[in-house]
Amino acid sequence: MKRDDNMRLLRVEIVGCGLFQDKFIFDFVNSDSVRKSYFDNDNALQAYKIKPGIYTQVLMALTGLNATGKTTTLELLSAITQIVMQGKSLNDPSIRRVFFKLLPLMKEKNLEWNVFFFYKHKFYILHSVITAENILNEAVEDSGFKFKFEELKKCKEKVTRKNLGEVASYTIDLNRSEVADNPYLKDDVSIISSFKGFQGSVFPLGQSTNLNLPAWIGVPAEEVVHVFDPNIENLSISRDKEGKTTSRLSFKNHRKFTYGGSPMGLLDLLSSGTIKGLTVLPGIIRVLKLGGYVFIDEIENHFNKKIIEWFFSLFTDVRTNPNGACLIFSTHYPELLDSFKRKDNIYITRRDKENYCECVRYSDFVRRNELLKSKVILENVINGTAPRYQDLENGRKWISSIVNKEGV
Incomplete structure (x- = not known):
């Protein structure tokens, strides 16, 4: 059954994370048009329509070289999604771990974000600033991550894809100071928790990338x-x-x-693929049923390529994804992206000239969709997507000198 009261994430902007030199932006909505091709069947789902011209993605990929911020980006998105959609506190162990890891990179111990979302036919922005001023001071009784400032804004204008991210189009609907005396609102819980009736589910980014354990209860079908x-x-x-x-x-x-x-x-x-598959699939099925978001880091770990493509097909078919659920994953293997019908749902992480991480949209650099995405990425058409030849050659020469050196 199609759910019309689901919360839909549209855009996340993060400021103050030293991993990125500038503001980090991640769009969940389409930048290219959404049209059925001649080869699409009646059940094909490229993206999920929420308004004329505005669609949310059902598949999103992050790819890039090692140490370019893929996992950290996914962790941030997963944590913020849980805070906004599930009311998780900043000091929930899984959330706190993400922010604590970023603590040395937070500018002035603050981190802020704008989360643009769609709920009950209206567009909103949640602007939040969190602080970690006393988190390392055990003498302070209430040390921990806290919300320093929050505003919830509602859009009063007609929203299009082009003005979606224009903050000036939104006016204040709720300020954290208005509910500061609410005894049920803790310092580490967002004011978004006052919104009732959210539908949807989140399968958060877990430890399955490096830790693969049987974690289901029951008898799998x-x-x-x-x-x-x-x-x-x-x-x-x-x-x-x-x-x-x-x-x-x-x-x-x-x-x-x-x-x-x-x-x-x-x-x-059992094989690692069987263990991981039966562990993550119940969460995927729940999100497909309710609508929401699934986060998987290094999706290629333990799985055959055909299994991964089967996962993709669950999200790109209206029969298995009637509520516009979205799979967001990272991968080291851009060959997996050759099966993508779209190009505006691929993000590339890379290092800029000053070695800061940045996350760029594939479609901002490549116009033609018929090109093999793996070839574009592996051949470094988008600068910073393949290892530098000189680095590889220097490494080879050093190894050659070691293995050919006399003695052990």
Whole structure:
């Protein structure tokens, strides 16, 4: 069933994060037109329409060289999405970890953002400033991240793609000082929590990139299990009243063998792709059902390319994505992006001349959509998307000198 009261993120602007030299901007809306091609079937979903000419993306990718800010960018977007859509506090352990990591890079220990969103047929901006002045001072009782200032603004004008990001078009609807005496509003909870009735879900960026553990409870459907391993006959993880978890597993070609024990034992019996797939898929299904956002870092880890393309297809088909859910992921392999029908939903992270990170939109540099996106990126058509030849050559020469040196 289509949900018309979902909150839709349109744009995030972040100021004060020293990782970026200037303001960091990430658009969730289209910059190119949305048209069905001759090859699209009736169920194809390029982007989700919220107003004439304004669509939100259903697939978004971040790609770039190592150490250009992909993971940090995803972490920031995931944290802000949880704060705005789920009412998470700044000091929630998963949120605090993200901001604490950025603490040395925060200018004057402050970080601010504008979150443009669409809710119940109206356009809003949430302007927030957070501070970490006392976070390292254990002597201060209420040390931690806090909201220093917040305003919620509503747009009074007709919004188009072109004026969406013009702050002057919005007027103040709610100021944090107006609710400062509310005993239920804590210093680390956004005033957006006063908005009731948000629909949608968030599958936040977790630790699955480097930590792959079986984290589901229940019996996965056979149809889902066989996407990742068709040899599995039965698989379940259960939790008793004392909170102890146990698992059971049997295979079609070894029916005499049944594993029963800790879920950690599944790591020795199932592939990494099966473990990760069955861990993340319940969250993906929930977001597809309700609408919302899924964040996955390094999506290529543990998965066959066809499995990843199957994930993409879940978001680009109205039958499985009726509410405009969005998958936002990072990848080191731009070949995955060759299956993308659009080019305005790809962001590239790179280093500028002063070695600051920046995040640029692929479509701002490349006009033609028929070009292989992987070729454009790997051939450094957009400067900063491939390793410098001289760096690679210098590394090769150094290694050559070591391996050919006499002695051990």
